[in-house]
Amino acid sequence: MPIQALRTPDDRFADLPGYPWAPHHVADLPGFEGLRLHYLDEGPRDAPHTFLCLHGQPTWSYLYRRMIPVFLEAGGRVVAPDLFGFGKSDKPVDDAAYTYAFHRNTLLRLVERLDLRNITLVCQDWGGILGLSLPPAMPERFSRLIVMNTGIPVGRSLGPGFDAWKAWVRTQPDMKVGALLKRGTKHLTDAEAAAYDAPYPDASFKGGVRRFPELVAIEPGMEGIAEGEAAADFWANRWTGQSFMAIGMADPVLGDGPMTALRSQIRNCPEPMRIADAGHFVQEWGEPIARAALASFKG
Template sequence: MGRTTTPEERFEGLPEFDYERHSVSVGDSLEMAYVDEGDSAGSNDLAGDRTGSGDADSEETFLLLHGEPTWGYLYRKMIPALAERGRVVVPDFIGFGRSEKLTEREDYSFRLHYDTLAEFVEELDLQDVTLVCQDWGGIVGLTYAAFEPDRFARLVAMNTFVPTDDTEMAEEWHQFRDFVERVDELPVGMLIQNATATELSDEELAAYEAPFPDEASKAGAYAWPDMVPRKDGGDGAELTTEAHELLQEWEKPAFVLFADSDPITGGARDPLRELIPTASEQPDIWVEDAAHFLQEDAGEEIAEEILAFVDRT
């Protein structure tokens, strides 16, 4: 099992992202990096890194989960506003961002991502969490929340879904997956720009490329598209299908907040809103002029919507 960690100098001087890197050990001693900001951010030390659970009096704890092929940088426009209301924890999944990376595609699995997220949440002992998730962050995060509801206070699901072994994917997703399968060099910046309504600067695109100095470091990004559980393939359907059933009994607040211009996940919005019983209790809102990576297109607006959701519930 080959491993690599992106040199820290590749993350220096990123626009709007001067957050300190913290980490915990998960799985087979894999280093999972995260940002920890706001009121009552963790303050304990483990192997030189901050890992604490924070103060029990913290008003809110927000857990922000990214997807493919992004990392915590995606949430930079949302962190400041949320951090004014509580603790904001933004991990990078294994294989992404400032976390350790496996260099062989076959070493990645749904179970790896699920288990390392679970260990991460348990290591920090996050409680009463408002989960904010998009893309794969939702596929893994909502699945985990379905099995561990006691750790969560609310769900915010954005441009994501909980696929099952009976899910049929959109044609645009098949095109994306087929592209990733056939390229020799994965153009991470291009993929993000193509799924964003706003024009990103060269510096912002470089920030998304920063975690991946070579193709071996992109093994996780190559693996994730084809891993989506679905009718004709994928991985992890035994977990997501059960989670899909469990979410039909979800009783805590849930807010489904999708972009109005995302052909990949747009069709999943209404089914997800119907799946989670409490979702229909929240406003029926589309984020306008936003695409798949809606955090880039409307991050500040989304943060305000999330805070309003917290106030309502």
């Protein structure tokens, strides 16, 4: 039975500041037939590196607008999808449609559909929770990692910061996304904050925003633990690519402590770039991060 979904009108995305790229869509991913997924696909298809930029909650590919130009300038290809429920992608109406497997399988099928290779995984928040689980399933496709303010949940608490965030989201069925971003990102303009609100005409479009905190595998038996355990093993013992870590130090949920712990799980991960005034949405400080990451990579 097809999943009932809403589609944000295109006119809500007109003239977004710093986001000039053409939309791409796919509506027949295996297992997701009838749902239209949006993604950016910029740069040469035969580029030596493909930057797969994965957003989290409650953002969308707009979050990468400060990093994408740097990757393109370096001759890379950039693919930045909007997960279902976010950005320009379709938004299932039933909150229960959003599961860990639903989102992870979307990304696996998209990587296969586009036949992405020599991938530099660029991830933060749920982009990391999901993204870090992809290479164990297709290791031949990934060669580098840029990781920011995220974690690998394996059935244990992420700490009181996450517990507080999860409890707060439960009280916000119509979360004001732009206002949230602006509170933690003082240099964000009103127009940029409004761009984060653009995907959501009303609360009925925010099922994904509401659901994501409930899906983090912090308790025994939750979906995603097996994938998280496989990811932890992969990054600690089988990863042979290059890594770069940036930490938004003002993040009260996934800041220095959790990221230092994550670094210990990533084989040969060098000393991270620490950005004192950056919060959870560290891509809003993305241009210097992207330049530092590229400078650190060899080849």
